[in-house]
Every structure is written in structure tokens, then in C-alpha cells.
Amino acid sequence: MTGRHHDAEGGRDEDAVHDYVEQMAMTFARFGFPRMAARVLFALTTSDDASMTAGELAERLEVSPAAVSGSVRYLMQLNMLVREPVRGSRRDRYRLPDHAWYEVTASNGQIYEEIAKLALTGVDALGGPGTPAGSRVVEMADFLRFLQGEMVAILERWRLTRLGAPEDASPGPDPAGSV
Amino acid sequence: MTGRHHDAEGGRDEDAVHDYVEQMAMTFARFGFPRMAARVLFALTTSDDASMTAGELAERLEVSPAAVSGSVRYLMQLNMLVREPVRGSRRDRYRLPDHAWYEVTASNGQIYEEIAKLALTGVDALGGPGTPAGSRVVEMADFLRFLQGEMVAILERWRLTRLGAPEDASPGPDPAGSV
DNA sequence: CATTAGTTTCACAAAACTGTGAATACTGAC
DNA sequence: GTCAGTATTCACAGTTTTGTGAAACTAATG
The missing domain is CATH 1.10.10.10 (Winged helix-like DNA-binding domain superfamily/Winged helix DNA-binding domain)
Incomplete structure (x- = not known):
């Protein structure tokens, strides 16, 4: 001891x-x-x-x-x-649910969409999407929606490759020697 | 007025x-x-x-x-x-840099790796990756690294499709009628 | 070299956040 | 129905964060 x-x-x-x-x-x-x-x-x-x-x-x-x-x-x-x-x-x-990090990331994805939507509410006040400020806001919203969409896809990929395989008690196929 | x-x-x-x-x-x-x-x-x-x-x-x-x-x-x-x-x-x-949201998202990607690395420092104290707690921590780190890697890929895709195409003054190919 | 416009730093006041102890409200056991 | 064990709520104290006014600092201009 x-x-x-x-x-x-x-x-x-x-x-x-x-x-x-x-x-x-x-x-x-x-x-x-x-x-x-x-x-x-x-x-x-x-x-x-x-x-x-x-x-x-x-x-x-x-x-x-x-x-x-x-x-x-x-x-x-x-x-x-x-x-x-x-x-x-x-x-x-x-x-803690079994795959808490996956779950919470998936359920939080929606906030990108929320912010994008809110962002677009300002476009009119800025003079429309043709103005510099307006287009900047539109680009931000587009980017956020792009991120959200891609996030859904990569989470699905994680689910299939990692959670789909039933027996995987070992740390994983990619131990990723601590960088 | x-x-x-x-x-x-x-x-x-x-x-x-x-x-x-x-x-x-x-x-x-x-x-x-x-x-x-x-x-x-x-x-x-x-x-x-x-x-x-x-x-x-x-x-x-x-x-x-x-x-x-x-x-x-x-x-x-x-x-x-x-x-x-x-x-x-x-x-x-x-x-504000031209594509600020893209840039900041790209530069912040590294934090996933940082947290993953820190997380793995606890595996030994938990009794190694074979224990329930240890494997949970390893899964979290794997997930974070997976996210980081995918994030790099999707940001690259954004860069190519949106920032690579020189003339795209219109809001975008996908106006995405407010969901 | 002095003047002046602009920015940053500093000490402080106000507000928000955290965590505690005590009181209150549940919920199952008897 | 009553009791006992838990969980939650509430008011408060300590701490941290936020934003201000005033002073110090910096750089262009006459």
C-alpha cells in the first residue's frame, strides 16, 4: 500500500x-x-x-x-x-446512456439549423441578400446548414461502423497510439 | 419617414x-x-x-x-x-475575414483532439482499456477523433464547392426554404 | 517638440453564477 | 395512514465575470 x-x-x-x-x-x-x-x-x-x-x-x-x-x-x-x-x-x-457522446452530438445538431434560421431573419433589415451584409449573413446560414447536414451524415457513419458491429469489446480497430 | x-x-x-x-x-x-x-x-x-x-x-x-x-x-x-x-x-x-465562420471552425477543430488526448490519460487509473470505465473513456476519445477527422474532410469539401467556385454571388444553389 | 485624436490599461461597481444549508415535498414500506 | 429515506426547492453567501470611467499610453500633425 x-x-x-x-x-x-x-x-x-x-x-x-x-x-x-x-x-x-x-x-x-x-x-x-x-x-x-x-x-x-x-x-x-x-x-x-x-x-x-x-x-x-x-x-x-x-x-x-x-x-x-x-x-x-x-x-x-x-x-x-x-x-x-x-x-x-x-x-x-x-x-449515462450507452453511447452518450454520440447521442448528445446527434441531438445537439439541431442548434445549427436554429441559428441559421435566426440569422436569416436579419437579411431583410440589411437590405436583402444582394447587399454585402445581407450576403454575408446568407453565407453564414448556408455554412451552418451545410455543417448540420454533414454532421448528420458522419454521425450515421459512426453509428454504422462502430455501433452497428455488435461485438467489439476491444478498444477498437484503431487504437490510435496516443498522438 | x-x-x-x-x-x-x-x-x-x-x-x-x-x-x-x-x-x-x-x-x-x-x-x-x-x-x-x-x-x-x-x-x-x-x-x-x-x-x-x-x-x-x-x-x-x-x-x-x-x-x-x-x-x-x-x-x-x-x-x-x-x-x-x-x-x-x-x-x-x-x-471580419472573408470566410470567418469557415476559418474559425477549421482552426477550432483541434480541440477535439486535445480533449481526446486528455481523456486517454485517465485510462490507466481506471484499470486499463479492458475495464468498463476504461473502455468508455476510450470510446469517447475514439469518437472525438473520428469527429475531428470527418470535420476536416467536410470543411475541405465546403472550401472546394463554395470557396473554390469563384463567382457565386447568388445566395446559393440551395435557398433551403426555411424548414 | 508640443498637441491632439484614438486606443488600451487599471481599479472598481454591478450583475450573474455557483454551491450550501435548511426547509419542503415525494415515494415506497409497514 | 403513518413513517422513514430521498430528492428538490429556496434564500443566501462567496466568487467570478462583465462593463465603466479615468488615467496612461501611442502615434500623426502642425
């Missing part, structure tokens, strides 16, 4: 996991993601069954139940988390 | 443009983009030559020069704005 909860080769190092969760969460926070929600997300990501109760999350992260409550609500609204009532108990388990 | 600065059919309606800038900026702010930077961005987007001095921006947006200064620095760091010193004057013009 080293003082760090490191079981053995291949075992989990809980302290290191703790650090890792915090590091990932802070990185996401830098990109505008709510801090506590990021902590919850990675606490779940790093738990072996991708599932914890609110109480377990609070204990693990050493934060109040209130903070967990707010964060899980936020994450659920983003479709990154599902709540699963536990039969025979009033506890709910919060679980 | 209606009280709104609307010249004629096809002319700009400055009041409406003002509202539009604010609306777009607030939408971006909801997604975590700094508010004032968003205002500056859309003030430039909606100006006919995509270029203004700091003073013009401050006047147009009715904010302090200090706020403009901070925001343009932020936007330049994101490659969404270039500073162009004006010869024979101490004024700098801040200009």
Missing part, C-alpha cells in the same frame, strides 16, 4: 481517478460547460457501471445534494443522463 | 439591424459565448464592409471603448477578427 488506493496492476487508482475527473471537468468548464455538471458527468463516466444515485454522486464528489440535483437536471435536459427509478427503493439511479 | 430609419425597399433598416445584432448576440451568449464579443461580432457582420474602428464599434453599440477593446482582443485570439492598421491614421480597423 502506497497511501494511494491502488489495488494492483490493472486495478483502479481511486485517487488518480478523482484527479482525472476534476481535470476533465475543469477542461470542460473552460469551454463554457457548467462546472458541477461536468464533475457529475465524469464521475459517472469513470464509474464502472456508468450509474450512480444522487447520494453516491454527492458523496463521491464531496458536494451537497442540492448541487447534484441541479446538475443532473441540466445533464438530463441535454440528454447526457437518464434517470432510472429503482424498484423497491425511492432512490433514482442516474445513468 | 416612419421614425424607423428605413430608406426604401431594399434599403437598410438601422433600427431593425440593431435589434437583430442584439438578438443574435444574446443567442450566442446563451451558448456560452461572451456577450460583448458577440455584439461586436454581429455589429461587424452586419456592417456593409465588415470593418469598423474601435470608436465606431463603441458608438454603434453604445458601450465604452474599454469594452470594445477587451472584446476585439478576445475575437482576434479566436481568429474571428483581424486588426488592420490604417496608414496615415492611428485608427485601426477591425475586419
Whole structure:
């Protein structure tokens, strides 16, 4: 025993996991993601069954139940988390869906379209699509719609190549030696 | 004269443009983009030559020069704005590059790889890629790298089809009647 | 070299955001 | 129906972010 909860080769190092969760969460926070929600997300990501109760999350992260409550609500609204009532108990388990990153990326794709639509509402005020400013806005909207369309296609490709193949327990055909 | 600065059919309606800038900026702010930077961005987007001095921006947006200064620095760091010193004057013009959205999307692509790399640093602590948590992290990293790679490809396709074709003043081949 | 227009920096006030503890409201068990 | 265990809501405090006014800095012009 080293003082760090490191079981053995291949075992989990809980302290290191703790650090890792915090590091990932802070990185996401830098990109505008709510801090506590990021902590919850990675606490779940790093738990072996991708599932914890609110109480377990609070204990693990050493934060109040209130903070967990707010964060899980936020994450659920983003479709990154599902709540699963536990039969025979009033506890709910919060679980990361199986392919959460794929799912959330797919469901967020719609925001490109929303922004494009909003952008185009300004074209008239700018004097129409023939004016420099008007055409600039149209180009932006076109670009966003292009991105959205392509995104749908590449997500479909991911779904087919990675999620379509049923048995793929190994990390993947492309371990991509850490760059 | 209606009280709104609307010249004629096809002319700009400055009041409406003002509202539009604010609306777009607030939408971006909801997604975590700094508010004032968003205002500056859309003030430039909606100006006919995509270029203004700091003073013009401050006047147009009715904010302090200090706020403009901070925001343009932020936007330049994101490659969404270039500073162009004006010869024979101490004024700098801040200009939106021609295909700003394309450019910034392309230059931001790298963040997927960064997050993927950071994510993989946790695999050991989780007990290796064979554990449930470890494989989950590997899948996330794989997905992010896949996205990044595909993004590079689709941006290249945009560049070739839209920026490669020299004359395309019309809004585009696909007006995409508002969905 | 002094003047002046324009921009940036700095310290500070206001607003927004985060997370907490306490109170409240659910929900299943008995 | 009552009890007990959980989850949620609410008001608040600490922190961070945002934007301002004033002063400092920079560069062209007479």
C-alpha cells in the first residue's frame, strides 16, 4: 500500500481517478460547460457501471445534494443522463446512456439549423441578400446548414461502423497510439 | 419617414439591424459565448464592409471603448477578427475575414483532439482499456477523433464547392426554404 | 517638440453564477 | 395512514465575470 488506493496492476487508482475527473471537468468548464455538471458527468463516466444515485454522486464528489440535483437536471435536459427509478427503493439511479457522446452530438445538431434560421431573419433589415451584409449573413446560414447536414451524415457513419458491429469489446480497430 | 430609419425597399433598416445584432448576440451568449464579443461580432457582420474602428464599434453599440477593446482582443485570439492598421491614421480597423465562420471552425477543430488526448490519460487509473470505465473513456476519445477527422474532410469539401467556385454571388444553389 | 485624436490599461461597481444549508415535498414500506 | 429515506426547492453567501470611467499610453500633425 502506497497511501494511494491502488489495488494492483490493472486495478483502479481511486485517487488518480478523482484527479482525472476534476481535470476533465475543469477542461470542460473552460469551454463554457457548467462546472458541477461536468464533475457529475465524469464521475459517472469513470464509474464502472456508468450509474450512480444522487447520494453516491454527492458523496463521491464531496458536494451537497442540492448541487447534484441541479446538475443532473441540466445533464438530463441535454440528454447526457437518464434517470432510472429503482424498484423497491425511492432512490433514482442516474445513468449515462450507452453511447452518450454520440447521442448528445446527434441531438445537439439541431442548434445549427436554429441559428441559421435566426440569422436569416436579419437579411431583410440589411437590405436583402444582394447587399454585402445581407450576403454575408446568407453565407453564414448556408455554412451552418451545410455543417448540420454533414454532421448528420458522419454521425450515421459512426453509428454504422462502430455501433452497428455488435461485438467489439476491444478498444477498437484503431487504437490510435496516443498522438 | 416612419421614425424607423428605413430608406426604401431594399434599403437598410438601422433600427431593425440593431435589434437583430442584439438578438443574435444574446443567442450566442446563451451558448456560452461572451456577450460583448458577440455584439461586436454581429455589429461587424452586419456592417456593409465588415470593418469598423474601435470608436465606431463603441458608438454603434453604445458601450465604452474599454469594452470594445477587451472584446476585439478576445475575437482576434479566436481568429474571428483581424486588426488592420490604417496608414496615415492611428485608427485601426477591425475586419471580419472573408470566410470567418469557415476559418474559425477549421482552426477550432483541434480541440477535439486535445480533449481526446486528455481523456486517454485517465485510462490507466481506471484499470486499463479492458475495464468498463476504461473502455468508455476510450470510446469517447475514439469518437472525438473520428469527429475531428470527418470535420476536416467536410470543411475541405465546403472550401472546394463554395470557396473554390469563384463567382457565386447568388445566395446559393440551395435557398433551403426555411424548414 | 508640443498637441491632439484614438486606443488600451487599471481599479472598481454591478450583475450573474455557483454551491450550501435548511426547509419542503415525494415515494415506497409497514 | 403513518413513517422513514430521498430528492428538490429556496434564500443566501462567496466568487467570478462583465462593463465603466479615468488615467496612461501611442502615434500623426502642425
